[in-house]
Amino acid sequence: MKIRPLETESFHAERRTDLAKLMVAFVRNFVKATRAFENMVLRRIFGPRRDEVMGEWRRLHNEELNDLYSSPNIVWVIKSRRMRWAGHVARMSEERGAYRVLVGKPEGKRPLERPRRRWLDNNRMDLQEVGCGYMYWIGLAQDRDRWRTLVSVVMNLRVP
Secondary structure, eight states, rough: OOOOHHHHHHHHHHHHHHHHHHHHHHHHHHHHHHHHHHHHHHHHHOOEEEETTTEEEEEOOOHHHHHOOOOOOOHHHHHHHHHHHHHHHSSOOSHHHHHHHHHOOOOSSSOOOSSOOOOOHHHHEEEEEEEOSSOOHHHHTHHHHHHHHHHHHHHHEEEE
16 A cells, blocks of 8 residues: 555644644643742742631732742743843854854754744744844844843743
């Protein structure tokens, strides 16, 4: 029995879309799991609270944890540090290896799934979440003061 090429192409197309959906779900679950772990640790540190009205002990809500801890979300801390590093590398000369990794394209044959994501793409996505997505960020990173304020804005974002 011979397999026709159209059948294999449609099979691979379905496989690619399934893998892309799986990767998106994995990233969302990772962010959610990171936030849940952070809240679990904070609940252990701050302990339960006694309800003034009912007089019963209860667990702290996420908003109460954020108010008590008063520190930015761990996901935004990671993104802001990645952006701070990218700004540092963007100010390097083009011959440096770190700069080539930042703006370069991956070599070799790409896998069947989605295209490989570069550091440049990750920074572009982080800037879109802040609202500066269509800005030429490598040029913006040349001015240290403006880049520092942008990174601090990312660090202090409060996400529900």
